[in-house]
Amino acid sequence: MALNSKIILHIMGLLLLCNGGFMLIAALVSGIYADGATLGIAIASITTLFIGISAMYFTRGHKKEVKRKEGYLIVTFGWIVMSLSGMLPYIFSNAIPDITNAFFETMSGYTTTGASILDDIESLPEGILLWRSLTHWIGGMGIIVLAIAILPLLGIGGMQLFAAEAPGPNTDKLHPRITDTAKRLWFIYLGYTAAETLLLKLAGMTFFDAINHSLATLSTGGFSTKNLSLAYWNDQPLIQYIVILFMFLAGSNFVLSYFAFKGKVQKIIKDEEFKFYSAFIVGFTILAALVVYFQANVPVTEYHPMPLGAGESSFRHSLFQVIAVITTTGFVTADFTGWTPFLTVFFFGLMFMGGSAGSTAGGIKVMRHLLIIKNGLLEFKRTLHINAVIPVRYNNKTVKEHIVYNIIGFFVLYMLLFIIGALVLGALGLDFVSAIGGAASSLGNVGPAFGSLNPLSNFNGLPDLGKWWCCFLMLAGRLELFTVLILLTPYFWKRT
Amino acid sequence: MALNSKIILHIMGLLLLCNGGFMLIAALVSGIYADGATLGIAIASITTLFIGISAMYFTRGHKKEVKRKEGYLIVTFGWIVMSLSGMLPYIFSNAIPDITNAFFETMSGYTTTGASILDDIESLPEGILLWRSLTHWIGGMGIIVLAIAILPLLGIGGMQLFAAEAPGPNTDKLHPRITDTAKRLWFIYLGYTAAETLLLKLAGMTFFDAINHSLATLSTGGFSTKNLSLAYWNDQPLIQYIVILFMFLAGSNFVLSYFAFKGKVQKIIKDEEFKFYSAFIVGFTILAALVVYFQANVPVTEYHPMPLGAGESSFRHSLFQVIAVITTTGFVTADFTGWTPFLTVFFFGLMFMGGSAGSTAGGIKVMRHLLIIKNGLLEFKRTLHINAVIPVRYNNKTVKEHIVYNIIGFFVLYMLLFIIGALVLGALGLDFVSAIGGAASSLGNVGPAFGSLNPLSNFNGLPDLGKWWCCFLMLAGRLELFTVLILLTPYFWKRT
Ligand SMILES: [K+]
Numbered sequence: 001m002a003l004n005s006k007i008i009l010h011i012m013g014l015l016l017l018c019n020g021g022f023m024l025i026a027a028l029v030s031g032i033y034a035d036g037a038t039l040g041i042a043i044a045s046i047t048t049l050f051i052g053i054s055a056m057y058f059t060r061g062h063k064k065e066v067k068r069k070e071g072y073l074i075v076t077f078g079w080i081v082m083s084l085s086g087m088l089p090y091i092f093s094n095a096i097p098d099i100t101n102a103f104f105e106t107m108s109g110y111t112t113t114g115a116s117i118l119d120d121i122e123s124l125p126e127g128i129l130l131w132r133s134l135t136h137w138i139g140g141m142g143i144i145v146l147a148i149a150i151l152p153l154l155g156i157g158g159m160q161l162f163a164a165e166a167p168g169p170n171t172d173k174l175h176p177r178i179t180d181t182a183k184r185l186w187f188i189y190l191g192y193t194a195a196e197t198l199l200l201k202l203a204g205m206t207f208f209d210a211i212n213h214s215l216a217t218l219s220t221g222g223f224s225t226k227n228l229s230l231a232y233w234n235d236q237p238l239i240q241y242i243v244i245l246f247m248f249l250a251g252s253n254f255v256l257s258y259f260a261f262k263g264k265v266q267k268i269i270k271d272e273e274f275k276f277y278s279a280f281i282v283g284f285t286i287l288a289a290l291v292v293y294f295q296a297n298v299p300v301t302e303y304h305p306m307p308l309g310a311g312e313s314s315f316r317h318s319l320f321q322v323i324a325v326i327t328t329t330g331f332v333t334a335d336f337t338g339w340t341p342f343l344t345v346f347f348f349g350l351m352f353m354g355g356s357a358g359s360t361a362g363g364i365k366v367m368r369h370l371l372i373i374k375n376g377l378l379e380f381k382r383t384l385h386i387n388a389v390i391p392v393r394y395n396n397k398t399v400k401e402h403i404v405y406n407i408i409g410f411f412v413l414y415m416l417l418f419i420i421g422a423l424v425l426g427a428l429g430l431d432f433v434s435a436i437g438g439a440a441s442s443l444g445n446v447g448p449a450f451g452s453l454n455p456l457s458n459f460n461g462l463p464d465l466g467k468w469w470c471c472f473l474m475l476a477g478r479l480e481l482f483t484v485l486i487l488l489t490p491y492f493w494k495r496t
Numbered sequence: 497m498a499l500n501s502k503i504i505l506h507i508m509g510l511l512l513l514c515n516g517g518f519m520l521i522a523a524l525v526s527g528i529y530a531d532g533a534t535l536g537i538a539i540a541s542i543t544t545l546f547i548g549i550s551a552m553y554f555t556r557g558h559k560k561e562v563k564r565k566e567g568y569l570i571v572t573f574g575w576i577v578m579s580l581s582g583m584l585p586y587i588f589s590n591a592i593p594d595i596t597n598a599f600f601e602t603m604s605g606y607t608t609t610g611a612s613i614l615d616d617i618e619s620l621p622e623g624i625l626l627w628r629s630l631t632h633w634i635g636g637m638g639i640i641v642l643a644i645a646i647l648p649l650l651g652i653g654g655m656q657l658f659a660a661e662a663p664g665p666n667t668d669k670l671h672p673r674i675t676d677t678a679k680r681l682w683f684i685y686l687g688y689t690a691a692e693t694l695l696l697k698l699a700g701m702t703f704f705d706a707i708n709h710s711l712a713t714l715s716t717g718g719f720s721t722k723n724l725s726l727a728y729w730n731d732q733p734l735i736q737y738i739v740i741l742f743m744f745l746a747g748s749n750f751v752l753s754y755f756a757f758k759g760k761v762q763k764i765i766k767d768e769e770f771k772f773y774s775a776f777i778v779g780f781t782i783l784a785a786l787v788v789y790f791q792a793n794v795p796v797t798e799y800h801p802m803p804l805g806a807g808e809s810s811f812r813h814s815l816f817q818v819i820a821v822i823t824t825t826g827f828v829t830a831d832f833t834g835w836t837p838f839l840t841v842f843f844f845g846l847m848f849m850g851g852s853a854g855s856t857a858g859g860i861k862v863m864r865h866l867l868i869i870k871n872g873l874l875e876f877k878r879t880l881h882i883n884a885v886i887p888v889r890y891n892n893k894t895v896k897e898h899i900v901y902n903i904i905g906f907f908v909l910y911m912l913l914f915i916i917g918a919l920v921l922g923a924l925g926l927d928f929v930s931a932i933g934g935a936a937s938s939l940g941n942v943g944p945a946f947g948s949l950n951p952l953s954n955f956n957g958l959p960d961l962g963k964w965w966c967c968f969l970m971l972a973g974r975l976e977l978f979t980v981l982i983l984l985t986p987y988f989w990k991r992t
Pocket residue numbers: 112113114220221222328329330445446447
């Protein structure tokens with residue numbers, strides 16, 4: 001089968017067109033603030049629009065059909081093309097002149113990782129700060145389409161299971177599902193972003209900070225406009241609780257939000273993933289809060305005001321960090337790697353959790369953990385009753401064996417890539433803790449990590465090769481591994 | 497089904513009888529050296545023999561049949577009963593008066609982990625030192641029976657696959673296989689131990705050190721009679737090369753050794769696991785040696801003489817530590833956690849490798865990694881061709897799907913237990929690196945770990961609870977997880 005390269009190019013052109021459009025918004029904001037970056041961003045926008053339109057023009061006579069193999073290429077190349085064009089505003093405005101750094105920051109944006117190479121965020125022009133947040137938000141939109149419409153068709157990591165629950169026509173073609181389901185969920189995504197912006201503004205943030213943090217929350221991205229991240233508002237609990245609420249929503253299945261607005265509350269209560277997602281957060285928060293309150297070596301008070309007392313402060317910071325890590329948002333109100341040794345291991349473990357399927361969160365995700373745990377328990381039963389067929393059930397339905405296989409395969413691959421990821425970072429000179437923390441955080445699209453990459457630090461200290469390697473890990477993690485890695489197998493390139 | 501508790505007790509009695517017998521040997525050696533521990537060891541022996549004989553006497557009228565469920569209980573209780581009786585020589589001789597410490601040292605012995613709580617090994621009486629090495633060797637014998645005869649029948653972790661290759665009658669009853677196959681392999685095990693003792697003596701070790709180290713090598717245990725472990729002989733490369741050879745053999749499938757003695761060399765060359773086991777060792781050694789030679793921060797020379805030059809020294813230490821960790825023997829010639837950050841991560845990764853199936857090595861094991869990697873690669877092919885049935889092949893045979901499932905289930909459970917293991921150690925106050933290193937090392941039965949548990953240190957600094965927790969991890973890891981954990985599930989205790 002020859003690949004339909006025309007349609008791949010055409011879609012890349014379309015992506016560039018959209019990206020260029022978003023850059024125009026950033027240029028406009030830059031102009032309003034007269035922050036000095038306007039011309040740079042505008043040139044980036046025009047360049048991107050021009051290349052996008054050209055690509056679309058020269059491939060206008062393409063066949064409309066997209067086959068599976070082309071699907072993988074479109075998704076992976078799509079994210080790379082977005083990052084290559086998305087770094088132009090940084091470079092042209094001289095905000096991040098170095099190509100490695102600019103690419104890292106952009107890839108970290110579109111993959112909604114939120115790891116940064118910037119030592120002083122607050123010195124950046126407003127237009128650039130907005131562009132940075134927008135890369136998150138655009139990435140989040142991409143993830144929604146991916147989860148709802150594309151990955152299930154590509155047969156990746158058990159997403160079929162989840163897609164069966166999604167609203168919209170159930171055809172096997174990409175187009176109707178994208179236009180229909182994705183649009184509904186994008187609308188919710190947009191609505192939540194607007195709602196958070198409004199609430200944060202009312203709670204006392206500036207409008208600029210409010211919109212930037214909302215863009216970074218709903219996409220579970222984690223870029224902040226402040227060097228201290230959300231710790232900047234440690235004396236304003238209300239702001240942090242609002243962010244907590246929206247991180248929770250961003251890490252839950254958007255399809256459930258859709259049901260909520262349709263009044264189908266029953267569907268939400270019955271959803272096994274949502275139950276466990278909530279239960280995990282509650283359980284882990286209580287555990288963390290007790291440890292922080294009674295044990296933390298570095299008292300929360302040391303650099304944190306406690307407007308509502310030590311109890312509330314312990315609870316809030318614990319809840320905030322548990323949700324920030326589980327949903328892979330990665331906002332920071334306190335350095336959890338400095339709390340206690342136990343909590344350091346604890347948060348390291350949480351890095352492997354991930355939010356819900358159908359959310360913008362990265363990581364392994366609750367649905368997969370649930371199925372792996374269920375299957376693991378049943379494996380004991382199967383060991384005892386060798387001849388019985390004992391299937392896994394999820395949301396009251398029997399899960400097909402090949403899907404369970406698929407999910408476990410994903411888990412194994414994730415762990416393997418984590419170990420290789422850490423080894424490579426170690427080879428590049430990172431110490432043990434930073435290497436395994438950096439790999440786990442990049443692969444899970446979390447953002448903050450451990451050791452020299454702790455929540456109060458950033459990724460700027462990495463050698464250039466390490467930055468590129470983290471870009472690869474972020475991309476592979478974000479696109480559910482298979483989408484990217486399959487391009488590296490001989491099976492893919494064999495003509496059949 | 498009511499459990500046949502009589503036969504369980506009867507077999508426990510038999511185990512105690514054997515154990516008491518071995519203690520007599522230690523008492524005898526103690527007497528020859530007049531080391532002051534003779535009476536203590538003798539009392540331990542008599543106590544053990546008495547309890548064993550009593551148990552056997554009172555259960556002499558048992559039904560001969562052993563069912564699967566009883567199999568799990570016999571294996572797990574067997575190791576615990578051995579450890580409970582095996583710690584008596586330490587306690588009665590006052591060598592290790594503390595019960596927690598004595599139990600830890602004994603469990604570490606029988607599980608062939610080789611982690612120690614002793615700060616000064618060389619001050620121990622000879623009889624106790626020999627007993628310590630004997631616990632390894634007895635544990636190794638147990639592992640051989642387990643791997644060849646018991647686990648395959650219990651349907652655990654893909655061992656069925658390996659057992660099909662083993663020599664001996666192919667019936668479904670435990671007895672004929674145990675008596676037949678296991679005896680042949682025990683003979684090889686004994687032969688190798690004698691051969692290593694002889695060679696080490698010839699190379700310059702004292703006879704006492706030679707036999708102790710041989711007992712600890714063939715069982716992949718790792719207890720040494722020297723505080724410095726094998727680093728004591730860093731100026732005698734020949735001794736270390738001999739140990740390297742026998743660690744390699746101990747970590748390879750004993751069935752292959754059997755074939756070698758039968759002259760069936762073809763069977764060895766064709767064995768996929770052996771090929772990869774060897775290839776991994778060669779590859780990892782070259783990599784490590786290059787890094788040590790060109791990069792190591794702590795030069796090997798600092799506390800190591802280099803009788804044959806820096807090149808040989810780098811090669812030897814790298815080869816030694818790679819084999820010591822892969823085969824989970826855990827002998828130490830140099831502190832690999834002090835070499836370079838990369839090698840620290842590297843050796844941490846190797847902790848998850850394990851030797852061959854059918855060896856005395858612990859860990860996940862090469863066969864499982866091979867099948868997981870093969871299946872993982874095929875998963876890409878399956879993703880591209882959704883309707884094709886693409887089975888995994890191993891040693892030129894198609895592997896049944898439920899066995900692949902079994903193996904992947906083992907891997908997932910292993911990783912889960914590792915994370916929980918590390919979390920608990922963290923909760924008990926260990927720092928991050930020590931917690932994850934200690935969990936990986938205990939679960940894999942390696943011995944030396946990282947951080948405060950580094951190869952030059954020991955496990956004595958752990959709090960008591962931490963020692964008991966490590967005992968659990970060592971036992972679960974040694975008995976291939978399912979055997980122990982299945983006893984903790986409700987399925988097991990449900991009457992059917
Ligand atoms: K993030």
